[in-house]
Amino acid sequence: VQALAAGMPSNPTKPDEHGFVNGVAPKPGVSIAPPSRLPGASTLSEANASAKTGGVAPEGGNPTVDPLDRVRVDSTGQRLTTNQGVPIADNQNSLKYGVRGPVLLEDFILREKITHFDHERIPERIVHARGSGAHGFFECYAPLTQYTKAAPFREAGKVTPVFVRFSTVQGERGSKDTARDVRGFAVKFYTDEGNWDLVGNNIPVFFIQDAMKFPDLVHAVKPEPHHGMPQAASAHDTFWDFVSLMPESTHMLMWVMSDRAIPRSYATMQGFGVHSYRFVNEDGDSVFVKFHWTPKAGTHSLVWDEAVKISGADPDYHRRDLWERIESGNYPEYELGVQVFTEEEAERFSFDILDATKIIPEELVPVQPVGRMVLNRNPDNFFAETEQVAFCTAHVVPGIDFSNDPLLAGRIHSYVDTQISRLGGPNFHEIPINAPIAPVHNNQRDGMHRQAIHRGRVSYEPNSLAGGCPFQAGAVQGFVSVPARIAAKAEQGKVRAKPEKFADHYTQATLFYESQSPVEQAHIAQAFRFELSKLTVPAVRERMVASLRNVSETLARKVADGLGMRTLPEPLPRALAKPAKPEVRQSPALSLLARPGEMGIRARMVALLAADGADGALLQAQVAALADQGAAPRIVGPHVGAITTAQGDTVQADASLENEPGFLFDAVVLPQGAEAIAALAANGQALEFVKDQYRHGKTLLVPADARALLEQAGIPWELPDGSADPGLVPGDGDGEAALQAFAQTVARHRHPERETDPPRV
Ligand code: HDD
Numbered sequence: 001v002q003a004l005a006a007g008m009p010s011n012p013t014k015p016d017e018h019g020f021v022n023g024v025a026p027k028p029g030v031s032i033a034p035p036s037r038l039p040g041a042s043t044l045s046e047a048n049a050s051a052k053t054g055g056v057a058p059e060g061g062n063p064t065v066d067p068l069d070r071v072r073v074d075s076t077g078q079r080l081t082t083n084q085g086v087p088i089a090d091n092q093n094s095l096k097y098g099v100r101g102p103v104l105l106e107d108f109i110l111r112e113k114i115t116h117f118d119h120e121r122i123p124e125r126i127v128h129a130r131g132s133g134a135h136g137f138f139e140c141y142a143p144l145t146q147y148t149k150a151a152p153f154r155e156a157g158k159v160t161p162v163f164v165r166f167s168t169v170q171g172e173r174g175s176k177d178t179a180r181d182v183r184g185f186a187v188k189f190y191t192d193e194g195n196w197d198l199v200g201n202n203i204p205v206f207f208i209q210d211a212m213k214f215p216d217l218v219h220a221v222k223p224e225p226h227h228g229m230p231q232a233a234s235a236h237d238t239f240w241d242f243v244s245l246m247p248e249s250t251h252m253l254m255w256v257m258s259d260r261a262i263p264r265s266y267a268t269m270q271g272f273g274v275h276s277y278r279f280v281n282e283d284g285d286s287v288f289v290k291f292h293w294t295p296k297a298g299t300h301s302l303v304w305d306e307a308v309k310i311s312g313a314d315p316d317y318h319r320r321d322l323w324e325r326i327e328s329g330n331y332p333e334y335e336l337g338v339q340v341f342t343e344e345e346a347e348r349f350s351f352d353i354l355d356a357t358k359i360i361p362e363e364l365v366p367v368q369p370v371g372r373m374v375l376n377r378n379p380d381n382f383f384a385e386t387e388q389v390a391f392c393t394a395h396v397v398p399g400i401d402f403s404n405d406p407l408l409a410g411r412i413h414s415y416v417d418t419q420i421s422r423l424g425g426p427n428f429h430e431i432p433i434n435a436p437i438a439p440v441h442n443n444q445r446d447g448m449h450r451q452a453i454h455r456g457r458v459s460y461e462p463n464s465l466a467g468g469c470p471f472q473a474g475a476v477q478g479f480v481s482v483p484a485r486i487a488a489k490a491e492q493g494k495v496r497a498k499p500e501k502f503a504d505h506y507t508q509a510t511l512f513y514e515s516q517s518p519v520e521q522a523h524i525a526q527a528f529r530f531e532l533s534k535l536t537v538p539a540v541r542e543r544m545v546a547s548l549r550n551v552s553e554t555l556a557r558k559v560a561d562g563l564g565m566r567t568l569p570e571p572l573p574r575a576l577a578k579p580a581k582p583e584v585r586q587s588p589a590l591s592l593l594a595r596p597g598e599m600g601i602r603a604r605m606v607a608l609l610a611a612d613g614a615d616g617a618l619l620q621a622q623v624a625a626l627a628d629q630g631a632a633p634r635i636v637g638p639h640v641g642a643i644t645t646a647q648g649d650t651v652q653a654d655a656s657l658e659n660e661p662g663f664l665f666d667a668v669v670l671p672q673g674a675e676a677i678a679a680l681a682a683n684g685q686a687l688e689f690v691k692d693q694y695r696h697g698k699t700l701l702v703p704a705d706a707r708a709l710l711e712q713a714g715i716p717w718e719l720p721d722g723s724a725d726p727g728l729v730p731g732d733g734d735g736e737a738a739l740q741a742f743a744q745t746v747a748r749h750r751h752p753e754r755e756t757d758p759p760r761v
Contacts, residue, residue: 071432072380082112122387123422124173127218128184130232131167132177132266132319133386134326136375138162138189138336144370147287147340148279150399151191153370161190163433164375165389166266166322170221171232176311177318178302179232180261180527185271185293186391187373188434195436197395198291199415202263203255204272206356209248209502211410216242235534244543247505247572250551251357254512257527258520259301259592264666264749265321267332267375267603268300270595275408276353278401278482279340286482288346288353288403289338290360292367296333298597300749304527305759306696309663317664321603323378330603330630332375337367350580351508352501356407358508361584385433390419401482424448441470504579506550511582513552515590519752525555526757529562541565546572600747602630607665609686610637610653613675616645618735622669625739631746633669636660638683646673662689667699667746670706672735677705681712690715695759697750701742703731713761720756727751 080088088109095107103110125131138160144153152160167184168177183202188195207217220242223229230236234256243249255261263269271293280286302310310317325332339360341353351358379385392415393408402408419428425448428434440452443459458466472478513521528548532541541563548556549571560568588594606626608619619635626633637643637653644650662668668690671677680686686709693700694715702710710717710728719725729745731738 068432082109083116122424125167125422126418127169128167128186129173130171130175130177131165131184131386132322133163133165133379133382133389134322134332134375135377135379136162136164136331136373138187138371138373140371141369144279144338145281147281147289148399149282150196150279150397151193152189152196153399160192161437162373163188163190163385163389164373165386165391166318168232170234174315175232176315178262178307178310178315180234180256180304180307180531181232182256182261183263183266183269185269187271187293188389188391188395189397190437191397192438193397194438195395195434196397196400197391197393197415198273199391199393199411200271200273200291200293202269202271203252203260204270204274204290204292204359205252205255205508206274206407207243207249207252208246208407209355209357209498210406211408211414212406213246214407214410214414217246235531237535237537237540240532240535240544241537241540244540244547247547247550247575248357248502250505250547251509251512254509254524254551257524257531258512258516259303259523260299261527262302262304262307263318264300264302265297265325265332265603266318267297267322267325267330268295268597270294270299271334274356275405276346276403278403278484279338280399280401280480280482284480284482286401286484287340287342289340290365292337292339293334293373294337294367294595296335296372296597297599297603298749299592299595300597301592303523303696303750304530306663306692309661309692313661313664322375324632325603326375326378328603328630328632330599334373335369336371336373337369339365339367341365350501350582351504352499354403354405354499355502356405357502357505359590361511361587362589363584363587384431388423388428388431389433390415390423390428390431392416392419396479398477398479404484404486427451443470500576501580503576505575507579507582509551511585511587512590513555514585515587517591517593519755520591520593521555522755522757525558525562528555528559532559532563542569543572545569550574596749600629601626601743604631604666604746605664606631606633606667606669606746607636607655607660607662607689608633608669608671609680609689610635610643610651610671611676611679611683611686612644613646613679614643614651614671614673616643616647616649616651618672619645619651622735622739625736626669626743629743631743634660634665636665636689638679638686646675657683657685657689661685662692663696665693665698666749667701667742668693669701669731669739669742670703670709672703672705672731674705677709681709687713691761694754694761697727697752697754699727699729699742699745699748699751701729701731701738703735703738715761719753720760721753725751725754727754 080091082088094103094110096103138152140153140156140158142156152158165184165186167186168175168179168181169184170181171179184199185202186197186199188197208214219225219238221234221239223231224236224238243253260269273291276288276290278286279289314320322332339362341360345365346353349360349364353360393411394416396402402412420426423431426444427447427449429436429440430449430451443461445454445459456466461470461472462468513524516524528544532544535541542565545556545560545563545565546569548559549568556568608622610619623633623635634654635643635651636655636657638657640653640656640659642650643653670690671680690700690709690713694713700710717725717728727745729738729742731742
């Protein structure tokens with residue numbers, strides 16, 4: 001009271017949040033203009049015209065950093081306290097009656113610490129439990145105002161902060177990153193007009209057409225309920241039982257059995273909004289839109305044997321890769337593209353655009369690039385940001401609207417609902433990572449963990465006591481749903497049914513398969529073979545092969561052969577005897593090879609094998625040259641630490657053959673020096689290292705001395721067809737030209753022409 005009377009803040013550490021301007025209490029009856037009330041801006045509410053909505057892409061900087069400063073904690077130089085701010089004298093011992101006496105109930109410090117610890121975990125997401133996040137920004141290339149009034153697309157150069165969470169779907173929070181699985185690709189745009197969440201996947205279609213089936217799908221794919229196995233894997237009876245009975249899954253299965261489901265990196269996979277959404281412009285006109293994210297680094301995947309091994313040696317492979325790319329300045333970057341089409345065009349398509357199991361081939365509706373997204377800052381705290389971030393398809397902003405896709409309708413309900421139990425109540429929007437940077441004003445009040453302290457006595461509308469505020473924004477500024485006409489035929493009324501074109505379950509599955517390169521087709525067949533070989537019920541296996549006969553006889557035959565099935569089962573009956581003629585029978589854009597990327601060897605993990613006697617000068621020159629080109633070189637020796645070089649000095653190995661095996665690297669440079677080669681050739685781990693590199697189609701730089709190591713490992717110099725293997729780059733002398741050739745070869749990602757089934761090496 002004294003402080004107030006003296007015009008001083010009652011709480012000097014929080015002047016702004018308590019409604020004081022410049023630390024001074026307002027005079028009674030004087031309201032404070034919002035912009036001055038919260039200098040530095042709050043994520044909770046209030047006007048906010050800071051750098052967050054900026055106009056220039058902040059390369060290397062991140063506009064979402066500022067608003068979260070309010071809640072960031074840095075304990076450097078601070079004393080330890082309880083949650084009530086009470087300084088703690090001793091953090092080692094509980095309070096006892098005598099040194100050997102009983103612990104006292106009054107020890108509030110011990111009890112607070114243990115109680116908090118007991119409640120450190122929250123429920124994990126029912127799907128997409130395992131994920132990794134990053135901050136970044138979206139930058140618009142050119143105004144898209146002819147189609148949409150959505151804030152991120154209003155002007156060229158406009159920057160909107162984003163937070164992205166990538167995830168696997170099946171596994172639990174602690175499961176491995178490299179499971180064969182769909183990857184979540186969820187983007188939260190903190191726009192000037194509220195948060196827009198584009199909650200997509202790295203695959204543009206889905207398993208099912210109606211949200212009614214989602215719990216069944218998830219129950220089928222999750223570990224089987226009686227024994228809780230297998231973890232993060234679809235290769236089990238219940239999954240294949242379900243999908244083989246749901247022919248609408250077939251198209252999605254083709255994608256999930258392709259290399260798309262084992263990406264090399266979150267930075268090398270595409271993302272898709274999946275559903276048809278709507279763009280709405282200032283005049284209220286709307287068009288349909290599908291969203292595509294395309295990685296600048298190209299679309300690159302692992303091979304299965306590699307993915308399986310990585311999951312043992314580094315279950316955090318993708319999480320680590322994302323983290324390290326950002327820390328090293330190799331920011332993951334994606335171009336956002338849109339497919340825009342009208343209602344009339346949609347009606348003419350051979351498929352239904354409300355069906356999430358269908359794509360719109362790019363040859364039919366081209367993908368127009370509209371902006372880029374750069375991920376340039378790692379979270380400060382995994383739990384506070386990546387775990388607590390809550391994406392909801394219901395989060396749209398003026399300019400974006402829904403289509404009638406029945407899968408989307410269910411999602412619009414599901415996400416908000418799940419956050420309420422996962423994050424403990426209806427105020428999860430106030431958790432800093434979820435809070436919009438746009439002001440929030442409404443009459444919603446109270447509930448668990450309420451952060452905002454609303455002033456005044458009015459929490460209803462209409463009101464006169466608060467001057468009618470907060471007031472309705474009206475049709476010009478506010479969100480207005482598109483008055484879409486409902487095309488239901490009068491005689492239909494309320495129905496539980498599907499439109500007819502939904503019943504074409506195979507045309508696009510065939511399109512996908514036929515659009516793949518031969519090696520991609522081979523991998524699809526191998527993936528089906530592997531997954532179905534894990535089943536214990538032969539009838540399920542057979543039903544799936546019967547279904548594949550409707551996609552491709554060649555594929556069905558290959559899978560059947562791989563399963564030792566002598567005779568092919570009859571094809572499954574089709575739901576639609578005569579599907580409409582497809583517009584496109586081949587779409588090269590569906591192959592991973594269509595997007596080699598433009599980042600060369602940036603962020604590639606390159607091992608430089610070394611052992612005592614290796615040419616140290618060459619090794620160091622190679623490390624420097626690779627690092628110069630943005631790659632991540634690591635010297636790998638029989639042990640970490642000092643290695644004696646041929647010159648007699650030492651180099652330090654960053655990793656050992658044991659702690660970072662060959663399959664963790666994109667390529668390997670073998671050393672020069674007969675002594676080193678002899679040591680490696682006598683080391684089983686080194687032989688496995690190069691064998692895995694070879695088997696997984698990687699590039700090996702091989703100086704003359706090192707040919708002996710390849711011979712010892714049984715690695716042939718020629719491809720199966722007798723031609724020279726382009727992935728074995730010879731390297732001699734000072735190595736500069738060889739390293740150049742090596743880098744160019746590594747940029748090609750892999751050498752699948754080396755592959756045989758089963759592998760030769
Ligand atoms: Fe979903 C999470 C993507 C269908 C219900 N979903 C979730 C996440 C992604 C997707 C990326 C993780 C978000 C994050 O990182 O926190 N989901 C999709 C896509 C779908 C899809 C692309 C089909 C096109 N989902 C779908 C349906 C339903 C849900 C049909 C329910 C009717 N999804 C959920 C959920 C989750 C979720 C239960 C679990 C955790 C969460 O929401 O936050 O509400």
